[in-house]
Amino acid sequence: MPSASALRLEIERALEHRFPAALTPAPKTIYEVAPTGVAPVDALLEGGLPVGAISEVTGPESSGRTSLTLAFLSRRTEGGQVCAWVDVGDAFDPESAAASGVGLKQLLWVRCRSESGFPRTKPWTRLDQALRATDLLLQAGGFAAIVLDLGDVEPAHAMRIPLATWFRFRQASDRTRCCLVVLGKTAYAQSSAAVALESTPFRPKTVGGTVWRGCTFEVRRERQRFTPQFATARKPPASVWSANTAWDRVRSA
Amino acid sequence: MSSELYACVCAVEFPAQALLRLRTDLQAQPVAVLDGPALEEIVCSLNRHAVQRGAALGMTRLEAEGIGGLQLLSRSVEVETAAHAVLLECAAKFSPRIEEVSHRTVCTLVLDITGTELLFGPPVKLAARLRDEMAAAGFRVSIAVSANFHATRIKATTTRGITIIPAGEEARVLEKLPIASLVLTEEHKETFALWGIRTLGELAALPEVELVKRLGAVASDWRTLAHGVARHTFQPIEPEFALKEFYDFETPVEQLDSLLFIGARMIDCLVARAAGRALSLASLTADMELEGRRFHHLAIHPAVPTVDRKFLLKLLQLEMGVHPPLAAVVSLTLTAEAGRSNKMQLGLFAPQTPEPSRLDVTLARLKAIVGEDRVGTPVLEDTHRPGSFRMEGFVVDAKPSTPEAKCPRMALRRVRPPHPIQVSLHAMKPVAFRDGDNRFDIVTAYGPWRTSGCWWSQDRWDTEEWDALVSSRSGEAFDCLLVQDRLRDEWWLEAFYD
Structure with a gap:
């Protein structure tokens, strides 16, 4: 009596011209992910942001993209890992980062500066500095996450970053197992990004109309390279999450 | 048979050797060192290439300048002091008991190597290793080993290369040496010349009583020295361990590359000396004297003590790029602080944290791009003023900070x-x-x-x-x-x- 494996081989051989390896499931590559620390977003991303890849968090101002990124850094610095924040617009707020739980001792902050001294002028110098700094940090290795903060740069300017740069960043982050998070108003890395999240404001939370307690945001998954997309016409999956204000922790404690 | 054993290291023409130690480009050229007040300078030291060209000790500057191709350098006390410290460091690797018997431009160290056979092998091997160590530090030395202190000293100062004097054969080895090997006055030299006494063997053959009658009690000491049986009470020195190198430029240097060329050699020496004591360099300070009696100071503090010379040189280069000297450099002093070597467990495939040495270079490059005060770790100030913080240098800390909140907050x-x-x-x-x-x-x-x-x-x-x-x-x-x-x-x- 033939064994089950022999039968399976026989059937597969018979169907080989129509279905290659009909009864053998295709091997699935397990990609390492790092949780963001926001449960709805982790559920949306099936675990978190990919390690060794570029992730983009996009959206307009007050859309929760910075809060989400800080929550992610908080989880990355939790175990003593080292992260970096490359700040094009010099907009990073250490107090907010500390309130979000980011270990500031493990955070390297690179503050780009414009030659003229006016940060709101043309961002070419700052962009150039940021790209060079990101390149250096990626090549150095050992950083668990690097945030390239293009949140204040107009899309018209940031879109001029050559695709070759993003490709190089992707290769370097893959080699050094670093999560490169690009924070921007829109997606710039295109095919080099493994994940693209679009964040939008949902509604504010208040207490009796006098104290602002926080805000609810909606996150839409625009792109996820490692997840097969079966229905292309479907609306991108989304989830809603909320962040409290820094002073609200006293009330909730 | 005596159980004592001494090794003597003799560096002749020490002023020239000290200057040429860091100038590899001049080592194959004829070089003479001038000493004395201006307009009265005379040649006080020279290398063998200069001797082959006809230069000699005591020549005036004018005479020396007349010799084609001869490089003339000024004597530098600071350079000699630094070189002397290096020489002592090298010798201290073989014995902690060292006595210095330097005379004029000859630097002579006698090492008590009694009982070191198990560590370094027989005297021949020890002498060869000692010579190689000195050569690595940039010194050409002659070495003698014997059971008698003075016989070792006399042989090393008069004979090039390595000489091993078997126990009991000191008199035979010394007999061919000239009588000028002893420290004699001009009057005594003339007396011996009149007597026809030219070698130590001839002096040793003279009857002791008759010799003392004519020249006094000191003649008995000379005779004992010539026999190779003079006794000596060893007086060891205690060399201070200071990692310092000094270089005085002949002409003021403006190019950073030229400065780093010398700096690299100086870092090599500092690293070698620290490594000899199983130490690393925890910090490196560069003090430059500029034209117009101005001074420029640079300090490098690697994240962890290191002996990687390329890494230290890169840090120095980047630091000089950010803070270049504002005038030509006249002299350069490198001072290092010793620290314990780094022990850190890194990841098997990918590093868990940035490699300290690479991180230092990366931070220095980042500072060169965005400015020194714009790279680092934010530290919150102890105040209620909104948005207050200060920047501190980024250091990979093995002990992570433990912030309170773990739920998302609005940023x-x-x-x-x-x-x-x-x-x-x-x-x-x-x-x-x-x-x-x-x-x-x-x-x-x-x-x-x-x-x-x-x-x-x-x-x-x-x-x-x-x-x-x-x-x-x-x-x-x-x-x-x-x-x-x-x-x-x-x-x-x-x-x-x-």
């Missing part, structure tokens, strides 16, 4: 510097603000949240904060932090909630 994006705005008020609440040509309506404003402090100093503040939910006529909506400076009655757009 601010600061506007640096804060943007001035004109605010419209209604019932003491802001209802709209204007940013140049654009007008924004405030849908809801939460506040005011008043803070003040430092009223006792110039740095005082008194502000009211409003959290505003804003919409513009173009449909754009955002949340921001508006601040009223109550001292100056000004409004600022301080940050965006994001």
